[in-house]
Amino acid sequence: MNFELTEERQMLQDTLRRFLRDRYDTATRNKILESDSGFSSDIWNELAELGVIGALFTEEQGGFGGKGFDIAVVFEELGRAGVVEPFLDTAVLAGGLIADLGNDDQQAHIEEIIGGGLQLAFAHGEPNSRYDLNRVNTSATVKGDEIVISGRKSVVINAENADMLVVSARESGGEYDADGISLFLVPKDAAGMTLQGYALLAGGRAAEVTFDDVTVPASARLGEAGKAAPAIETRTAYANVAQTAETLGAMETACRLTKDYMLQRKQFGRPIATFQALAHRMADLLIELEQARSAVILAAGHLESERGNRERNISATKNLIGRVGRLVGEESIQLHGGIAMTQEYELAHIAKRIVMADHRFGDVDHHLERFIELSAA
Amino acid sequence: MDLSYSDEEKAFRDEVRAFLDEKLPKDLQEKVRAGGDLQKDDMERWHAILNEKGWLAPNWPKKFGGAEWNAVQKHIFEEEAALAHAPRTVPFGLSMLAPVLQKFGSQEQCDYWLPRILSGEDWWCQGYSEPGAGSDLASLKTEAVLNDAGTHYIVNGQKTWTTLGQHANMIFCLVRTDKTVKQQEGISFLLIDMDTPGVEVRPIILLDGTHEVNEVWFTDVEVPVENLVGEENKGWTYAKYLLTHERTNIAGVGFSQAGLRAVKRIASQEMANGKPLIQNPHFAARVAQVEIDLMAMATTNLRIVSKAAAGTAPGVESSMLKVKGTIIRQEINDLARRAAGVFAMPFASEAIEGSNEALPDPLAAGPVASQYFNNRKLSIFGGSNEIQRSIIAKVTMGG
Numbered sequence: 001m002n003f004e005l006t007e008e009r010q011m012l013q014d015t016l017r018r019f020l021r022d023r024y025d026t027a028t029r030n031k032i033l034e035s036d037s038g039f040s041s042d043i044w045n046e047l048a049e050l051g052v053i054g055a056l057f058t059e060e061q062g063g064f065g066g067k068g069f070d071i072a073v074v075f076e077e078l079g080r081a082g083v084v085e086p087f088l089d090t091a092v093l094a095g096g097l098i099a100d101l102g103n104d105d106q107q108a109h110i111e112e113i114i115g116g117g118l119q120l121a122f123a124h125g126e127p128n129s130r131y132d133l134n135r136v137n138t139s140a141t142v143k144g145d146e147i148v149i150s151g152r153k154s155v156v157i158n159a160e161n162a163d164m165l166v167v168s169a170r171e172s173g174g175e176y177d178a179d180g181i182s183l184f185l186v187p188k189d190a191a192g193m194t195l196q197g198y199a200l201l202a203g204g205r206a207a208e209v210t211f212d213d214v215t216v217p218a219s220a221r222l223g224e225a226g227k228a229a230p231a232i233e234t235r236t237a238y239a240n241v242a243q244t245a246e247t248l249g250a251m252e253t254a255c256r257l258t259k260d261y262m263l264q265r266k267q268f269g270r271p272i273a274t275f276q277a278l279a280h281r282m283a284d285l286l287i288e289l290e291q292a293r294s295a296v297i298l299a300a301g302h303l304e305s306e307r308g309n310r311e312r313n314i315s316a317t318k319n320l321i322g323r324v325g326r327l328v329g330e331e332s333i334q335l336h337g338g339i340a341m342t343q344e345y346e347l348a349h350i351a352k353r354i355v356m357a358d359h360r361f362g363d364v365d366h367h368l369e370r371f372i373e374l375s376a377a
Numbered sequence: 378m379d380l381s382y383s384d385e386e387k388a389f390r391d392e393v394r395a396f397l398d399e400k401l402p403k404d405l406q407e408k409v410r411a412g413g414d415l416q417k418d419d420m421e422r423w424h425a426i427l428n429e430k431g432w433l434a435p436n437w438p439k440k441f442g443g444a445e446w447n448a449v450q451k452h453i454f455e456e457e458a459a460l461a462h463a464p465r466t467v468p469f470g471l472s473m474l475a476p477v478l479q480k481f482g483s484q485e486q487c488d489y490w491l492p493r494i495l496s497g498e499d500w501w502c503q504g505y506s507e508p509g510a511g512s513d514l515a516s517l518k519t520e521a522v523l524n525d526a527g528t529h530y531i532v533n534g535q536k537t538w539t540t541l542g543q544h545a546n547m548i549f550c551l552v553r554t555d556k557t558v559k560q561q562e563g564i565s566f567l568l569i570d571m572d573t574p575g576v577e578v579r580p581i582i583l584l585d586g587t588h589e590v591n592e593v594w595f596t597d598v599e600v601p602v603e604n605l606v607g608e609e610n611k612g613w614t615y616a617k618y619l620l621t622h623e624r625t626n627i628a629g630v631g632f633s634q635a636g637l638r639a640v641k642r643i644a645s646q647e648m649a650n651g652k653p654l655i656q657n658p659h660f661a662a663r664v665a666q667v668e669i670d671l672m673a674m675a676t677t678n679l680r681i682v683s684k685a686a687a688g689t690a691p692g693v694e695s696s697m698l699k700v701k702g703t704i705i706r707q708e709i710n711d712l713a714r715r716a717a718g719v720f721a722m723p724f725a726s727e728a729i730e731g732s733n734e735a736l737p738d739p740l741a742a743g744p745v746a747s748q749y750f751n752n753r754k755l756s757i758f759g760g761s762n763e764i765q766r767s768i769i770a771k772v773t774m775g776g
Contacts, residue, residue: 128648130718135651155719176651199724201585201746206722267513277763326711333753337511337761338538341583341754348584352750355714359722359746363715365659366649 003297009073012055012065016074019050020081026346029082029203033349037161038205039085047085048116056091061099062110068303071238072245072296079249082350084203086119086158092242094120094166096235097183101223106185109164121162123153123186123209124232131362133232134178138211140169147221149184149214159207160197163188167211171226178229183222190214202356203349233307237314240361241299244321247357248289248296250350251325254332255285257347261336278335285331288324295320308377315371321357322364329355380676382449390453397461400426409462410639412744414587417544421497423464428495434471441479441491448685451626452678459631460638467541470494470501474549477566477615481607490568502542504550504569504593505616507535512764514551515560515613519595521552521567523602530554530567530605532575532598538758542578542591546571551612558610566612568604575599583754585747586724620760627695628678628702629755633671636709640664643745644716654716667708674701693772696765703755703762710752713745721746 005013024043032040047053055070057063065071071092078087095113098106098120112118129135138151149169159165165186173180186193192214197207223231259282262273272278299317302310329351333340340347358364382390405419427433435451437443446454458465466472475494478487493499510517519534532552542548548569555563569576575598581590607615641664644655654660681694714721724747756762 125719130647130649130654132650155722200722201724201750202722266509267511268516275763277766330707330753334756334761337757338506338754341751341757343582343584343586352584355750356722356746358715359717359719363718365657365663365715369659 005069005073008064009069012051012070013073013077015050016047016052016077017080019047020077020083024081024083026344026349029084029349030344032084033203038199038203039158039161043083044085045116047087048114052087053091053095053116054114056087057095057099057110057114061107063114068238068241068300071242071303072300075242075245076249076252076296079246079251079353080253082203082250082253082346082353086121086161086204088239088242088246089122089158090118090120090162092239093122093235094162094164096238097122097166097222097228097231098185100231100235101183101228105219106222119158119161119163121156121158121165123156123159123165123167125154125156126152127154129154131366132176133236134181134229135176136168136170136181137175138167138169140171140182140184142171142218143215145218146215147184147218149186149211149216151211153209153211155206156209157200157204157206159195159209160205165193165209166222168228168232169211173226180226181228181232182225183228183231184216184220185222186211186214186216186220190216200356202352230307233311236361237299237303237310240314240318241296241303243357243360244292244299244317245296247321247325247354248292250354250357251289251292251328254328254347254350254354255282255289257350258282258285258332258335261339265337272335281331281335285328288327292321292324295324308374312371312374315362315367315374318362319364319367319371322367325354325358326364382453386449386453389450390457393454393457394461396430396432397457397463400430401461401463402426405464406462409464412748415464417500420464420467424466424497427466428497433466433495434475436472437475437491438479441475441487442495448682449679452630452682455626456631456634459629459635462635467500469503469541469545469549470499470547473503473619474501477549477606477619480618481566481611481615485603486568486606499547500541500545501547501549502539502545502593504536504539504548506538508537512761514616515564517551517553517564519550519552520556521554521565521600523554524599527602529599529601532567532569532595532600534595536593536595537581537590539578539591539593540589542571542593543580543588548576548593549606551616554612555610561613563610564612564616565609566606566615567600568606569595569598569600570604573598573600583751585751587747587751627759628674628698629706630671630675630678630702633702633706633709634675636706636713637664637668637671639745640709640712640716643713647716647718647720649718654718660716663712667705667712670701670708671705674698674705677701693769696760696768699759700756700762700765700769706755707749707752710745710749714749717745 052074054063055065055074058066091113099110109118126137141148149167167184167186168181169184170180171182192212194210195207197205199205262282263271265272295317298313302313332347333351336347339345342348405423424433432444434443435446435454439445471494475491478490505514507517507519521530521532523530548571550567550569551564552567553563554565575596577594579592580588581592582588641655644660645653647654649657678698
């Protein structure tokens, strides 16, 4: 057994933590949150230069990491600092799908992604799909050398900033079938594609994306026709490692801020940390935080396992992080009192990110049911 | 034991329903239902409608222009109003300041200020909390010193969490008038015109992007001595009276019931694996659980309400209702957030203001996550739930 980070990952963690401490303070982040694009291209480029995106791809793909623990290290630090830039959507999801399925021409984009020059989004969820990865109704029809896409995608994160979208669409099969789903690379300026954008509560932006007979060449397809479902599930597993690690980092920040505040805030003539009823609750948060850390290690460590084992661990982790996240989010606000309710105080942003993470890739209940199913199999 | 309402009470409920049906403006109803941000004129409009009917001040005696309802009548009205998505009345003048004036104020103060509350001429806000005095309210520092002529107090200090203070022209404040005695004994209850030079209101933006609270700063503010309520240094007694006697609707039963309806509405529109989410056994169980808790709490509330109607002032029970009531309301907010799934993610104002027609309709779901975060305040303000538990423990176990 060894729960220590490798030397390379330790270095990555140190570098990233130092950079974000110096460059991503609350005032900076608040400015980014209010900006029209919802992200900072300066921060994006500087982090790309530091190797953050490269660490999310394997050596064969042109990066220098790409394993579960590389992703966990990076996202824990991004979460600790409350970073809103779309690394998960550009690199882990859309970029990851290109790396997994793309032909040589398509793979050429990876270098650009790693360098920070390409923004992507993964347009997959639809109005009625909720957290079901196979529920795809958007259609893709082959017409000679071209493919025509029609349908609607919901809450597509980073769609407005993306140079290209990775879009899922059905070429065959019924509404809920895994078989028949394909992925396509669609450029941002494709005719017939419309975006309606909005800000997200936890930072960043998303859009409702409508495809009205959007025509792309057959070469835009990623991988084999109708066979994209396993890759989507695998990449979602990677995204879940990234997101649960990010939430872990955010929870560390929430607990640190709360502990510091309790030591400093005085009521009835003494620090509130000395009230046993409050101190015990802080203790509970710290216990749960260690549970959360272990859960993220479980998910990251099983990312390269066979499907059943991988997914069971992913669902377990997502469920636990969702539960602990709600507890930490709510308790850290309550233990602070009113100050934590104010937008400009760091904890407000951090707590929103922690709680809202449950709304992506399946919530506590979804993954509880999925865990039961996968355990029975 | 009889769990049913009397015939008079049922008739009263019918009357309330008919009134709400006829007089509650549809646009206001829709705004409340959708979780929209009520503007000042929205609230003033509803006050005027209620005032015309004589129902604006349910708990005031008739001689002051109130409805003089008993606790059961008030409860029925509050429940129906919440279910009809009526705006809440703004409590600061109506149910916080007015009872204090009626009990401790002079005849002149009652004659002057009370009609202005009903007519909407004054918009009051509350100056209790300070940055260093939250749950420990008695440690407040805002100071009022009588000038040499004895005509004015000079007020200096800072109040915070002043709800809707941006709309107010008047603020009632607890101020320190004697620093030499025990904390609770040197506090006075003062009425301050916010147009007086030296008063400054600064907004506090909450985590869901709303502006409902403020900081209020006082720099050498001159307040006429006639604006002192009751006796100097007796303000703590008045403040406590306000807190223990006028906590109507502390359990928020009507809001929880309306919230639960919203959860069910969202969950029947939102699809999970091809079926409405409300049919998912796991989600249905969570909804059932909180509904069962709410049924019991509504009954606890009625037990206390009927005791109060019989003339017994609630003591520790109001603390119990506050704790349980807020837990249930927050649980319902959490369920609404979860029910909305990915559509809880957009920032509320984008969804509410109709600027984003692309969002599909469970997207009445739009504001649910914002409401979830905004209502974290329920267990913090008005004496945090921790303080309430301490009160319950102290009253029931001594110490």
